Amino acid sequence: xxxxxxxxxxxxxxxxxxxxxxxxxxxxxxxxxxxxxxxxxxxxxxxxxxxxxxxxxxxxxxxxxxxxxxxxxxxxxxxxxxxxxxxxxxxxxxxxxxxxxxxxxxxxxxxxxxxxxxxxxxxxxxxx
Amino acid sequence: xxxxxxxxxxxxxxxxxxxxxxxxxxxxxxxxxxxxxxxxxxxxxxxxxxxxxxxxxxxxxxxxxxxxxxxxxxxxxxxxxxxxxxxxxxxxxxxxxxxxxxxxxxxxxxxxxxxxxxxxxxxxxxxx
Numbered sequence: 303x304x305x306x307x308x309x310x311x312x313x314x315x316x317x318x319x320x321x322x323x324x325x326x327x328x329x330x331x332x333x334x335x336x337x338x339x340x341x342x343x344x345x346x347x348x349x350x351x352x353x354x355x356x357x358x359x360x361x362x363x364x365x366x367x368x369x370x371x372x373x374x375x376x377x378x379x380x381x382x383x384x385x386x387x388x389x390x391x392x393x394x395x396x397x398x399x400x401x402x403x404x405x406x407x408x409x410x411x412x413x414x415x416x417x418x419x420x421x422x423x424x425x426x427x428x429x430x
Numbered sequence: 431x432x433x434x435x436x437x438x439x440x441x442x443x444x445x446x447x448x449x450x451x452x453x454x455x456x457x458x459x460x461x462x463x464x465x466x467x468x469x470x471x472x473x474x475x476x477x478x479x480x481x482x483x484x485x486x487x488x489x490x491x492x493x494x495x496x497x498x499x500x501x502x503x504x505x506x507x508x509x510x511x512x513x514x515x516x517x518x519x520x521x522x523x524x525x526x527x528x529x530x531x532x533x534x535x536x537x538x539x540x541x542x543x544x545x546x547x548x549x550x551x552x553x554x555x556x557x558x
Contacts, residue, residue, distance in 0.1 A: 380540040
């Protein structure tokens with residue numbers, strides 16, 4: 303682990319499963335793309351490579367975003383919250399961030415007792 | 431629990447502790463203010479009142495944002511992610527969101543091996 307990664311890992315309060323939630327936000331538009339999880343190793347790899355790498359809880363494996371989909375996330379800036387238990391990743395997202403093909407994962411809106419599909423702040427690239 | 435809250439609770443995948451992470455984003459500026467946690471009851475109260483209410487893990491109690499600080503969060507729109515295990519709250523935040531007095535909790539930036547204070551996207555209201 304690099305000095306940087308060690309410093310960050312010391313500042314981050316990983317939970318009892320060794321994970322911390324990470325919010326990915328498109329750096330220029332401000333759109334919140336997704337929330338996923340990181341462990342020490344995925345955080346270290348993200349910092350070393352600039353390619354955002356999560357820990358997939360369902361697959362129990364490192365998950366470098368875009369390796370299978372091509373929809374890479376490049377890290378622009380990493381922020382840590384005031385008590386060290388959440389990360390904010392300012393990223394440059396290539397194509398859709400969501401596995402459904404939508405630009406972001408937060409496309410379901412709750413309104414007036416029903417869940418409807420929200421119009422994305424940025425139209426999915428696949429529709430452009 | 432209202433019909434709405436029941437519907438939402440059915441769609442949300444609460445974790446083994448009965449919690450789901452909730453991202454609060456200022457609805458007009460796009461600034462990510464904070465990440466906190468909700469359980470079924472806090473989600474139901476948020477939907478019923480429009481005042482964002484979290485579950486405080488440290489105090490093990492409902493935490494209606496602003497009750498002690500005066501810095502209320504008003505819900506503008508609730509979104510759920512594609513697999514139901516994260517919430518995005520579009521809010522109108524009164525004053526600072528962070529207990530440190532900063533507008534948002536993500537003011538520590540990692541850059542070049544050190545952690546520095548990031549310039550907030552929006553200056554804290556207390557400094558205006």
